[in-house]
Amino acid sequence: MTGSRSGDVVRGGLLGPAGKDRATAPGGPVDQTPVAVSGPLGVFRELAAQRGASEHGASRRPSSTSLHTGTRVSTTSTRLHLPGELPERLREVDLKLAADRSNAVDAEELAAYLEADGLGDEVLRDRYGADGLFDAAEMLYRQKGTGGALDRLPTPTTPAFPWQMLLRGPMYLLPGLAGLLIAGALGAEAKAAFVLAAAFGWGWTMTVAGVRYAEPFAVPGRALRGTLLVSAGAGLLGGAVVAAALGGDVPTGARVGGAVALSSGAAGVLLSLGRLGQFAGAFASPLLAAGVVLALPSRPAALFGLALLAAVPTLTALNVTRPRGSLPAGLTTLRPHLPHAAYGWAMAAAFVALSVRTGTWPLLPVILGAGLLEAGVWHVQERLQVAARTLRTLPDLRRVGLPTVLLGAAGYGVALGAALVVLALLPLPIHLQTTLLTVTLYSAGLLLSSWLANQRRLAFLTAVWVLGAAALALGLPPPLFALLTLLALLFPTLHTLSDPRSYR
Incomplete structure (x- = not known):
């Protein structure tokens, strides 16, 4: 859900893919x-x-x-x-x-x-x-002996906030909403397969983004198509295993898992290439079929919608990856980006565990705010880069970097908390008093986590979210989970801001 480069940021800038070459x-x-x-x-x-x-x-x-x-x-x-x-x-x-x-x-x-x-x-x-x-x-x-070269600093220019990235949040909702509505008409094992495939897609899209930016001057077509193949195989296997564990229809679980995972992989390809228009067109017909299934539930209609969900986004992704690129479609290409997938899967596990405790509707702002999350991480890093170009000492950098990152996280948490307040005005099953603090603190932790992921703190972040998911499963109250997670992320944030490389 954080994407990469943003990461690209998530992975662009000096700490992006080029930053690995030392x-x-x-x-x-x-x-x-x-x-x-x-x-x-x-x-x-x-x-x-x-x-x-x-x-x-x-x-x-x-x-x-x-x-x-x-x-x-x-x-x-x-x-x-x-x-x-x-x-x-x-x-x-x-x-x-x-x-x-x-x-x-x-x-x-x-x-x-x-x-x-x-x-x-x-x-x-x-x-x-x-x-x-x-x-x-x-x-x-040549600066040696000039006496005031570093005192003639350029006037800092504050980068504009990338408001256009906010549209990516609703885009992320399309494949999940279509899959959820279709799976709901196919039984409990189909819903479980959907949850597993959606969680897999959350982490796998980070790997897709990493593969895309591993070849920044061309479309790595073969490698991106290889990620689609992995998505389909993982979804089919996971859906079948879940259905068998629940004693349900194994073929149905495999179909749902494969279709949802494949559509998530295709979504990751289209988003990493910036094809938002084609992304919306690819999921329009599956979403329409899901609406028909919701209005007139039937197994044949659900299976037809499931076929559209798998086929249309996949064909669109194959069309935009026709340039073969130089990256091979093999493990050597995927291996450097697998830690990002593990981090994404840990975040997905914590999200699923939290949704079980609070319900899905209170977490809807988190899904819709995925674009705001990417924009916030991008904007924070841009401001840090401006500081690196206009300040000359590490203490000065820390004095600018600390409020920049922390206020960015706080602003994102408050924004999603306000969105939850608006949703609570609608006739939705949302208990505002018990979920507002959880959503606000959890959202602030998401932004800190996404920023730290761009600083290569993946092992620590994976451990934090895995422990959080386990604690929720063992009965930890959601507000306490959100607070402890946020506190756990504050120390590495402060430590990372003491490294000049974090400002590049």
Whole structure:
């Protein structure tokens, strides 16, 4: 339900998929000398010796030593940079290297620092606006001695809230609503199979989003189609097992589980590609069939609606993934994103356990507010990135980051609490006094959890939601569950905000 990049965010930004690529520290000899100097410290000693040898000679042409090959390459840039001038995003790197820059012998030493930290030519060009490694090092070194380069900070621009993402919440409701109405006409085992398949789809859509953004410059068609195959198999098997455990009709449970899981996988593909129009069209006919089943319940009509639910979204997803892409449809592609699936399944288990204790209607704002959740996480991270580009010390970053994240979580919780108050005015089975506090605290915890997921805290988050689901099953009151979950997420949030990488 959180999507990824948002995560993309959920997984975009420096902590998105590109953030996984970390170069190893440079090693090996720097120049063609009989003395082997290895590691970054050896590089710095050698560069210092070269600088000392050249202090009494003529001024050198701007050149650099490749840290991997030992060859000298020109770093003369065609761009004119004033002393202290930096591209806006390169200030994030400067914030981290400020102490090292003050003691650097020359720009080549800063280049060694950058490369040892995994910031190579491609990353510095694509993400930070420099021409390459040595161009960035020269711009950073040029600040030395200017006295006020970091004091001339750009005026911060507050990013606009992405209101257009709010539509994604009702979109998430379409496949679940159609599946629930259809399964209701097929018996208890069909409802149980629906719940299992929907919970599987919650986590699996996070894997789908990760696969999509693993190849950002093309549609990874083969890999995304592979996720649909996994969805169908998992749904069929899970639905059959649940139906057999309940002593019901096994083929019916398998059909419901397979159809719901397959439609959820197709929904994840369409949403990850941003095909909202095609998403709505794909679920229009299954939702219409579900309405007919609700008005005129019959097994043949339900099975026909189930077939539409499986076929139409799947065919739409296959149509948009016709570009094959370079990613293979295999375990090697899926493996890096499986922790996100486990995290999503844990969240789904806690949601199901909470709905059993409170009822489904009080949690309707959580489903409808899925788009607001993604927008809130995206907006919080954008504000943190602005802070990273305009502030120069970690204490300053923490003073901005802490209220940004916490107020974002509080705002999301209050918004969903207000939505619950509005729903309580309708003739729905909602006990406002017993559910308002639960929904508000639970929603705030969801935003903190989604933000932490983008910071790679998946193992901890999975454990929190698994323990929460178990506690609810053992009788823990829902308001206490929501409060304890929120408190459990506060400490890693505060700890993560002390890491400068969280602001990228």
